[in-house]
Amino acid sequence: MGFYSMAVELTDRPCLVVGGGQVGERKVLNLLEAGARVTLVSPEVTRVLADLALARQLVWWRREYQPGDITGMTLVFAVTDDAGLNARVAADCHQAGIWVNVADAPEKCTFMVPSVVRRGDLQIAISTAGKSPALARQLRKQLEAEIGPEYGPWVDFLGELRPFLKKVWPHDQKRREELLRRLAGDEILFRLVARGKEDLAKERVKQCLSLPSV
Numbered sequence: 001m002g003f004y005s006m007a008v009e010l011t012d013r014p015c016l017v018v019g020g021g022q023v024g025e026r027k028v029l030n031l032l033e034a035g036a037r038v039t040l041v042s043p044e045v046t047r048v049l050a051d052l053a054l055a056r057q058l059v060w061w062r063r064e065y066q067p068g069d070i071t072g073m074t075l076v077f078a079v080t081d082d083a084g085l086n087a088r089v090a091a092d093c094h095q096a097g098i099w100v101n102v103a104d105a106p107e108k109c110t111f112m113v114p115s116v117v118r119r120g121d122l123q124i125a126i127s128t129a130g131k132s133p134a135l136a137r138q139l140r141k142q143l144e145a146e147i148g149p150e151y152g153p154w155v156d157f158l159g160e161l162r163p164f165l166k167k168v169w170p171h172d173q174k175r176r177e178e179l180l181r182r183l184a185g186d187e188i189l190f191r192l193v194a195r196g197k198e199d200l201a202k203e204r205v206k207q208c209l210s211l212p213s214v
């Protein structure tokens with residue numbers, strides 16, 4: 001059965017990470033980047049995680065997992081090196097109806113973490129449904145070489161155009177769609193924005209507005 005991909009809003013949402021090793025560290029860093037409120041439960045943690053706890057970027061419960069820990073959590077990550085414990089965390093979450101990621105047991109996950117190319121608000125997520133995380137990572141590296149940092153400002157630019165075009169043609173959705181598709185693939189505009197020449201790019205958009213629709 002296939003998996004359903006989502007882009008999830010986690011700002012200020014409580015998320016629990018059980019286990020503070022290498023895998024826990026990777027999950028925590030991604031959660032913090034998404035603005036989640038992270039609680040970490042683990043007797044020992046990596047240096048990076050201990051520093052984040054000291055800087056109050058996360059809450060660290062320095063002890064072993066207890067069943068009540070998952071209460072009220074939006075997402076839970078069972079990422080210890082103890083398979084039995086990970087399975088218990090998963091069972092607690094399944095029973096409580098809480099989404100859970102299990103580092104060593106894809107079949108117990110109610111969500112998996114994809115490999116992600118990040119360029120500002122553009123994200124490209126790669127999932128293999130747990131069949132080959134190594135392939136997901138390799139494809140991320142390939143895409144990172146192809147999709148450069150200039151895609152961040154490009155997405156911002158296109159994001160500004162949409163509400164503008166809605167104002168210009170509030171009732172002509174078909175025309176807006178045609179133009180937005182054309183602009184998203186416009187090589188010259190892309191290069192202008194990549195060179196920081198947003199003003200020139202906007203001029204070009206105005207020219208496009210006067211063109212007959214295709």
Ligand SMILES: C[C@@]1(CC(=O)O)c2cc3[nH]c(cc4nc(cc5[nH]c(cc(n2)[C@H]1CCC(=O)O)[C@@](C)(CC(=O)O)[C@@H]5CCC(=O)O)C(CC(=O)O)=C4CCC(=O)O)c(CCC(=O)O)c3CC(=O)O
Pocket residue numbers: 026027030101102103104105106109111112113114115116126127128129130131132133134135136137140
């Ligand atoms: C099911 C899933 C659950 C989850 O964690 O969400 C899961 C499970 C497991 N991973 C294992 C191993 C490795 N994981 C990685 C790397 C990543 N793993 C990630 C996700 C996922 N891993 C989910 C499925 C994602 C999907 O396939 O769609 C990434 C994409 C995202 C992230 O973790 O942030 C991140 C890359 C980030 C990046 O760099 O872009 C590497 C590569 C490396 O480290 O170089 C290896 C070694 C090579 C290999 O095994 O392929 C093992 C065996 C452990 C063992 O053998 O003991 C299990 C357990 C099992 O399979 O039983």
Ligand SMILES: NC(=O)C1=CN([C@@H]2O[C@H](COP(=O)(O)OP(=O)(O)OC[C@H]3O[C@@H](n4cnc5c(N)ncnc54)[C@H](O)[C@@H]3O)[C@@H](O)[C@H]2O)C=CC1
Pocket residue numbers: 018019020021022023024041042043044045046063064065079080081082085102103104133
């Ligand atoms: N999903 C993924 O991307 C990957 C998953 N894995 C799997 O993830 C597991 C964890 O890997 P690492 O982080 O490298 O292990 P690790 O040994 O570096 O860290 C394990 C952490 O779990 C904590 N822990 C142990 N018992 C605990 C308990 N009862 N309550 C709370 N915390 C507890 C330890 O203090 C430690 O911080 C491995 O067993 C491996 O099978 C490994 C590589 C990638």
